[in-house]
Structure formats: structure tokens, C-alpha cells
Amino acid sequence: MTHSIAILGASGYTGAELIRLIAGHATMKITALGANSKAGQTISQVFPHLRHLDLPPLLQIDEIDFANIDLCFCALPHKTSQEVIARLPADLKIVDLSADFRLRDPEAYKKWYGNAHAAVAQQEEAVYGLTEFYRDEIRSARLVAGTGCNAATGQFALRPLITGGLIDLDDIILDLKCAVSGAGRSLKENLLHAELSEGYHAYAIGGTHRHLGEFDQEFSKLAGRPVQVQFTPHLVPANRGILATVYVKGDAEAIHNALESAYSAEPFIEVLPFGEAPSTRHIRGSNFCHIGVTSDRLPGRTIIVAALDNLTKGSSGQALQNANLMLDIEETEGLMMAPLFP
Amino acid sequence: MTHSIAILGASGYTGAELIRLIAGHATMKITALGANSKAGQTISQVFPHLRHLDLPPLLQIDEIDFANIDLCFCALPHKTSQEVIARLPADLKIVDLSADFRLRDPEAYKKWYGNAHAAVAQQEEAVYGLTEFYRDEIRSARLVAGTGCNAATGQFALRPLITGGLIDLDDIILDLKCAVSGAGRSLKENLLHAELSEGYHAYAIGGTHRHLGEFDQEFSKLAGRPVQVQFTPHLVPANRGILATVYVKGDAEAIHNALESAYSAEPFIEVLPFGEAPSTRHIRGSNFCHIGVTSDRLPGRTIIVAALDNLTKGSSGQALQNANLMLDIEETEGLMMAPLFP
Amino acid sequence: MTHSIAILGASGYTGAELIRLIAGHATMKITALGANSKAGQTISQVFPHLRHLDLPPLLQIDEIDFANIDLCFCALPHKTSQEVIARLPADLKIVDLSADFRLRDPEAYKKWYGNAHAAVAQQEEAVYGLTEFYRDEIRSARLVAGTGCNAATGQFALRPLITGGLIDLDDIILDLKCAVSGAGRSLKENLLHAELSEGYHAYAIGGTHRHLGEFDQEFSKLAGRPVQVQFTPHLVPANRGILATVYVKGDAEAIHNALESAYSAEPFIEVLPFGEAPSTRHIRGSNFCHIGVTSDRLPGRTIIVAALDNLTKGSSGQALQNANLMLDIEETEGLMMAPLFP
């Protein structure tokens, strides 16, 4: 059996990553590629690393016939995504990789993104795409909203602890180190090699990063009360990877036990032995998330470190994992490749 | 059907790359891992990026039972490799990734490597592992000698031109740019990040690099007369990749035609449209080799640029491709993954 | 007037950085270079980037005549340093860059470094070399102990806040991102380019890093009570730089005012406008430290980010700054070069 797949936004990094993954998928076949600004080009021109694949040309989204598409990935910029999805066939299965359908509350959406939502009906039906925690809803969803890559990393470290009542909810600090592909293929001065290489810095300090909308929504829902974390992302000179260093108040062994127990049956979440810590270089290019727990010398304080690849587990890999569920395919299909090291 | 595989030298980069590739292979199963200096450790300790795999522990080579092994990869340092292989069962199928069995002539071996060969019988039976040009011999070989990664890159660019009589054999220059993993996981000052990052240099200038032994052997054999190329490798601050810029005297279009024709049926060699040039970033982590041809402003001069990943097509991917042939498996099995970009 | 300078440990990175800086100093002249394992070599062999300088050859330390040396920099490994300094002339002015004389309390030294101190008399007389806070003592000192590079970064961010009573002393988190040259020129697998490039990780998590000895000593002394911070260093793929992200409980504007006021007359400490944050790329190769302050969305929480170059302000630049004071030279001499960007 073959599943016919469309990808909108194929000329960005998450689009390319979807193509890379689906190229190794047993039953999915890409039958339509949309990329407005680069429509008319071939994938070889836009992404020469994919030149060996037999792929359809890039089209304007309006030119695509969705009649025989089994599932559509939307890897478009936010705001654009909601406008496009509002016009897609109402019965088309969609996995959206943008930020547009992550927040349930239209007010929260407006607060973090600055504009009124243009597809409120779809926002309502969308399921939050953190696979390990929304598996059943995703299986039966029509529209799944891929999570933020930072938001995914932090939630893997924290959700079982909040559920388990193991940490002080008013004193959670996430210090994230993010690779540059998370910023996409956009032409900004601070993303140039000469600007970024050999240096690193914090940005969106103090609670202004939009992924906080997701943390607030999910952690508060889990806790049954408002939870607001501190979150500082840093841009480091690497292409792939997110490393979250999470500072909490709670017992380290209990925390380690809770994480081990929560993820023992998960194919992609690896909890390291107590006291070990992950590195982004050990998950690069893969769908795995590694999590380590260490106790601090100060009693009652614990450091959790989680690492994943922002383009894979943090976005396109997660999207494919969700698509597998939605199409009733084995969840791990196309996603078990080992990381690329060195 | 399952093929039982042993890897000797599993704690080096080519060993790790073999494990990565075989993890995605349909019929191969790793049943023994040898790594003398790190024997007793698990693969998770030596290569945390492989921790999700179910693999046997690292053993001393002497501890391994080869009785049920279908094929053994030797990813050991040169000199060590010949000593080990001399003692392995005489009917064991072996793909060697070291330099030990590449040269047919014991005198040439001694000239380039400085010592008398310790396994002359095996040297005699070994088949040179450049798959695209020795496919039939490899299929029936017991012992295949993986090529040098630089030697493979240069030969992909040049062999069809020598065979076709298209270039001046006395004026061939190969200027290679090599990533650092080609130097292995050895503790040398010049391989430290602080020494290598943000800078680059030429080494083994003037005809002293050992891969010249392979170029001399293969090109002279092809031409039916002695051929000696100029070859300058450069170390650049990247982890994977070889880019060969080859300067020849010959007609560019004829050269492009010859390469296109030679590789039209090859699954892993992509000849780019005339005038285009490859980049190492577009083959990283894959078994593909991209080749481009451009004419110079000076009539009768042509520049050929070839790019491949030294750890994959330049070594472990080539080894697996050969192993597939030796075990009568589809040649491309486990090797069709797309490159990792960005 | 010329000051005659010796450098012991000239073949390491801090030694090379001292030579680089002193090459641009108006009155200092290097008359002796010691480097035991590389004695007999020239500096061109050990550090080709210094080949244009007219420098003495590398000697065994025992071969050096200290009679006419005005000041000696010791850039030796810890433990070695204390043994060497115990045998140097008792009236020789010394700036030590190792960890050996940073801790005042022999018990604390033993706790963090594992061995009894071998030069207790010198330990007693040593002055802690954080120039901006020990200027007067340094001016009249014979032996100055350079600070840890992480310890310097954290103290620049925190000392005025502790002195001013502006933050909760029991809830201070320092999350540091460190470049690899801080680990020195040592041959370790995890410092190889292929291991480090394109990835990053936390290490010494939970309160085991030795620079905590300095934090504990200095912050407790300032506060007049025990203060223990949380401190997690991370290794990022860059050669120079430390970025400290410091999470405190205290009022952001008061904190910004306190830092501005503390450093308003300091030539090397730049407090950025409120809400701005530094980057390591903007201090690379210089003696500057940039500090930014941002308030969190959670009331009463503040993030301070400090950046400096570990080899310059974090070690060799600090050492030269202290040497200038000890020799009654203008404090900024040889240290005002602008950072190298890009």
C-alpha cells in the first residue's frame, strides 16, 4: 500500500528534512511539492543534496491537486500557514509544522503572535502534536499542530515531573542552547556564517520567546493551576540541536525514576543512567531525545539535561511520527535511523 | 534470511559508521564487535549516539567466535589489520577498511608504508574494493581491500578519462580538501578543535601521501604505461567530506560525456549538468558521489570537481556496498539514505 | 625603560596568549621562555603564528637564569605550578595562571584539588588576581594568583549585587557556555575537532567543577556568610569565549544600576544598556567583559549575562593587567586592542 503525500513549504529546512525522512519510508510517496517563492524550480536546484531522488517539481500551492493526497505536511511560515490551511479541503489530513495551531486559546495566540487568528475553526479542531503525550488524540485527528522545537525539548524534561508533583512549580528555569537551523533559511544578518560562527549569545531573554505560550498552556493544564517557567534560549554555532538545561527544586532520584518510568516504553526517548548527561552530537540527524538527571551539591536541587535535533524530533521527525499515527502506519516507520556522528 | 556480521575495530570512526549503516540494513545483524583497547566496554560508552541499538559488547578480537560469522569487517589501523587478518579463518569473508591490502605489489607496499608486508598470501588474493570498477571480482572475492578515501575520490573523477584516452596523462593535478574525520579518532595535537577550527592548510605536499600508491597502481594499469599524478591534500575545518578539484588537459565536453556515460547506470555516482559543481555539504552522511565538469577559459583545459563523504562512500559505505555484493544481497541495500543537510 | 619578562609554560595556550599580548606592550620584553616537554624547540615550531617575533628559545625551567627577570608569568598546569614556584627566587615577582594559589584555605584547596598543597607559604602570601576588586593588594603583591576563567566571569556579574545586598543569596544559578581553549592544549578524545564540532553538552554538573571553590570563597567573604551557587558549565564548539547566564532573584533595575555604578570607571568592563545582552563574538581576542541585564516576566527575577574571552580577560589578559600593576606600569598597557570580528 502506498500513501500519497504532499509537502507545502518544501524549500525550507523542515521541508527538506521531511523529504529526507520520507525518502526512507516504506509506504509514503511524495506526489506534490509546494513552495511559492521557488515554484517552477526542481528540488535539485533548491536542495542539491536531494538530487538523487525522483520528486515532482515545486509548484505554487494553488496549482496542487489535493484530490488523491492522503496527508499533507505544511512546513510554511506561521501566519502563512493558517491562511493556506483555511483554504485546503476540509477532509484533508494535515500535519502543520508552523506555530499557528499550537495554542488552544485564541487570546493566548494573539498575545504571543500579535495578530488575530485567521483560521479559528481549524485552531479549534487541531491536536497538539507532542506525540508521546497526545498519541490517542493524534491517531484520530484531522489536523495536528507540530510543537515548537524548544517547547518539545522542555516538555520532555518536565512533563512527568509536573504530573508526578515532584518539583516546585514556581521555580523552574530552562536554559536552552539552540543550533541555527531552528531559525530557518531566512536571510538575516545574524544568521550569516561570519556573524554566528565562533560566537554565541542569549536572545529573547526574560520571557519574550513565543514558545513560552506552549509551556504556559501545557504545564498549566498538567498542573491544574497556572505555571510559568523562566526560559532563556541561546544561539550556538552549530547547525542542528537543542540542549535544554533545566534547573528544578525536587529530589533527583525521584525525578530520574519518574522519567525512566514515563519513557520506558517510548522508542525515541532515552533516559540516561543517573548522573550522565547527553550531548547534541549524539542525537544529530535522528529522532531520538536523550535525557540525563544529576543532583546538585545543594540538597533538593536537580539539573535535568535534554537533547534532541530541532529539525528531526523537534519538528519534521515529530511530524512524520504523527503522520504515521494518523495513517495507521507503524509509528516508528522511517524514523529509526541512527544519529550521524561525527 | 539474516547475515551474521562481525566488526573488528568498532571503536573508531569507520567502525561507528559501519554500525550506523548496518542498523538500517534489511538482513545484516551485528553479532560480534571487536575493539582491543576498549574491550569490555559497551557501545554506549564508546559511542553514545548508538545507545539505542541492541548490540553485543566490545570484545578482544581473540575472544570472538567466527564460526557463524557470514562476513567480517576489519576497521583496524593499518599494520594491525594485516596481522589480524593473517590469523582469521581462511574461509571467512572479509572486507578490510585499512590500507593493508590495497597495493598488489609487495614492493610498492613497502615503499609507501615502510615495512615488509606480514600477510603476503592474503595480499595476493585481495581484490581492490572500488566497487564501480571491480564489481565482478568483488562478487566472488573472499577478501576485499577498501580503497583510500582520497584515492576513491580521485579515481571517480579520472578513471573514465584515462580509459577513454581523453586527457594528457603527464599533467594531472589533484588538489583535495579533506575533512578531519579522515584522520581517525587519534589523539594528535593538530586534530584538536582549538588547533583545527577556523583554519586550514595543505599537508603531505609534493607526492608523499600514501594514497599516491593507489593512484599510481590503478592509473598505470588503466593506461598501460606509468602514470604519476600530482596530489596535494588539505585539511579543512569540517568533520566529513572530501572535495577533489582535478586539473587536466583535455576537452571539457568530451570529458563530461565520458563521465556521464560511465556512470549513467550507477546508483551512487551523480554527474552534474555541465558547468555545475558539487559541494561536500550535499553528500554528507550519504553514499553518493557528485561530480561536476567545467571548461577553463584556457582552451583545452578542464576542471573536474568530485565530492563524497570520506566515512561513507570513501570507506564504510563502500565497504557495505562490497559486502552486499559478496553476500549476494542487493548492492544498494542499507545505503540509499539521503544526505544530512543542513 | 624595559621590563624583563619570563614565561614558564610557553607552549600552552595561555603561554601563547601572553606572548601575543606582550608583543604589543610598550615596555615589556620577553627574555626567557620555559616549556619543559618542548624545551629545545623554537617558538616558531611550537606556535607558528608567532614566528615573526624575535624570541628566546624554549628552555627547561631549570636552565633559566632569573637574576635579571623583573616578573615571571607561570602558565603551567596546576600541581606543577606550586612545585615550580616553591623553588623560584623568593623575591621574584610572579603572576601565576594556574589554579594553585587561588584558594586561601589549605583545606578548601585539598577538598577541590584532591592533594595537600606543596607550597603553603606561597599560598599564604598570594593575592587573588581579580584585578577590578583586588587592585591595591595586587599593586604591592609579590605573587598574584590568576583567577579561574569561569570564576572571573561569574564574579563580574555577581560581586556588586552581593555587596549591595540586592539578590537572594540562596538562589543563584550560573549556567556557563565555555569555548574549548579553556581546556588547554591537552590530548583528550573529547577535545578533538571531530568530537566537539557541531555539538555541545554540559559537564561537571551538580557542583563538582573546581571553580566553585573560588565562588564559595569569594562570595562568602563578600556576604559575610556562606554562599553556595549552582554552576553548570557547557562546552560549545568555539575556540574562545565564556558566556555566563546568571539567574537571580532581585530587582532588575537595581541590579543594572549597581553594575553600572560598580564598573563606570573600569576600562575593561562594559555594562550594556538595560535589556541588551552580550555575545562572545564581540569580545573575542580582547580584554573586555560585556555585561547585560534583563528583567524576567516573573516579577523579582533577573537574568544577567556576562561575556569575556577565556584566554584574554579570563586568563592571560588578566595576568598582564596584574603584572602592569605590580610593575607600576599603566594598567591598560598592551591590553586595549579591539576584539577580532568576524
Added chain:
Amino acid sequence: MTHSIAILGASGYTGAELIRLIAGHATMKITALGANSKAGQTISQVFPHLRHLDLPPLLQIDEIDFANIDLCFCALPHKTSQEVIARLPADLKIVDLSADFRLRDPEAYKKWYGNAHAAVAQQEEAVYGLTEFYRDEIRSARLVAGTGCNAATGQFALRPLITGGLIDLDDIILDLKCAVSGAGRSLKENLLHAELSEGYHAYAIGGTHRHLGEFDQEFSKLAGRPVQVQFTPHLVPANRGILATVYVKGDAEAIHNALESAYSAEPFIEVLPFGEAPSTRHIRGSNFCHIGVTSDRLPGRTIIVAALDNLTKGSSGQALQNANLMLDIEETEGLMMAPLFP
């Protein structure tokens, strides 16, 4: 005595490099900064690494009063530069860093740059700024044209050999490896960190790079007959540096002798001992050029490798060196800083 300096194009990398160098100059003082698109900003906003300097604000070029300017550096894009310089005071000393005044022949200019020259009078009076070979003309020039960075590197390797009649003029190959800052601070997809890091490629292959105009002009003039070299630049993942690997037919020892003799009195050109080769990491951030010579195993063939920092010796350092000559200042003033390593 103080020299009043203007810099036009201060918001680009060569502008920033000029500021960095002049900040350490004994007699020059920057009194005007022009940067049209970023006019109105301070240098701290455009280049935070220069925030410690006391500099004038960025102005529109039209707003600058050139009455008291002793020398003006033009670090503008080509084409813009000729238009601006045509309107500047006719007696203003100018060092231009663009490509606009490098070629003497208006036809050659048009051939390589595609447009008719807009300042033919100034083109006529301009002196080619390769200091070591045009020192006397530069001293008395009003307008000096900085050379291309690639063109400078190749000429340092080759000029003495052409003058000395030591090599075959019809068989010269320059294979250059260039760092990314040579492409400037422009927003192009292929200059993004995610596109460039971890990969490398050749570009402008086959004789289309504009610096060939300079090679043709200078080498033909030296030889007294047309000389056309082959030249292939490659972009490597580093920020600063050019490494030229030059393949010639000629005797290696005679070549080494000629280079040593040509540069024995030069403060910035270091010819390495025979058989040694330079690295870009050993000249980074400095005005030095390192040159090495090695003989090939093929008799009569020689490889010359030259390394310099494209932003310093290849452009802004060269410009300052020329400005020193034009203002009758010691040629090396402000330029003797040691390279930054690691």
C-alpha cells in the same frame, strides 16, 4: 601629530576591520564615518565589538565635511565606490578598498565588471595598491586602489618567479581556499551558517572570477607578454583566511631562493623554511603573509602555498599600510599585532 581619518562604508567587514586597526594606530584618529544604509546609527549598534571606542556616529556620505580630513578610506561596494569617489574633493587622499580602480585599462574593467567605468579620470590616476611592489608610487599617490584579496595572495606567491623567469608562464594553476568574510556582510542564502558550515565547494570555476583581471594585468606587465593563469576559488567554513596552493613548473629550490630574496626585507611577508607550509590559522587577524615552497616528486614541478587574512593583509591591513606611506608615517604603524590563535 594627529591624522584625521574618514571611513566610508563603515558598516561592512572591511570598514570594521579598518576601525579595529586604526584604534591601535599611534597618530590616526577617526573623525568621520559614512554608511548610507545604516546612517543615523552608532557604531555600537552596527558592530557591538567596537563599543568601547569613542567614535563619531554613522553619517550619510553627503553629510560628511571632508575639509579637515587627511585621508579617506572607501570601503564601499564596487560601482558605488567609483560614483562616490568621482564626487569627493579632488585633492583628498583616498585609499579605495573596492574593485573599482584596480584595472588600468577601461576595456578590461568593462570586460570583467560589465559596465563602463564612471570615473575614468580617477581610474587613470589610481595606483595599484600591492604595497610591496608599488611602494614608491603609493607614497606619492593621491588615490590608491586596494587589490583583490585573492589577487594579493596569488601575486605574493608568483611575482618574483615571473620577474625571475623561473617558471613556465603557460602552466600556472592557483587553487584558492577562501574564508567567508571575503564575501562581505551581504544577505545571501549561501552565506548563511546553516548553508556554509560543515561543507565546502568550488565556485567561479574555469576563469570567470573577477580577480583574474588583476592577475592578467599584473602578470602580463611583469612578463612583458600575455600571461593567463588558471584560478579556482573555493569557499571553506571559516571566517578569515585565504590559502593559495599554486602549481608551477620550475625548480623548487630556485623558486624558494627567489622568494626568500624578494621578501627578505619585508616586514609582513614570511617565507618559511624549504618544505614547510603555512596555515591560515597562523596569520588570522594579522597583516602577515606566510609562504611555503615544496618540490613535487615529479621533477621540475613545484608547489607554493601562500596564506594571509583576507580582511587584514588582503584588504584593510593593506589599505592601512598604504595610507601610512601616503601620510609619511612608518609603514608598519598599527599593523604589527600578532595573529590570534587559537
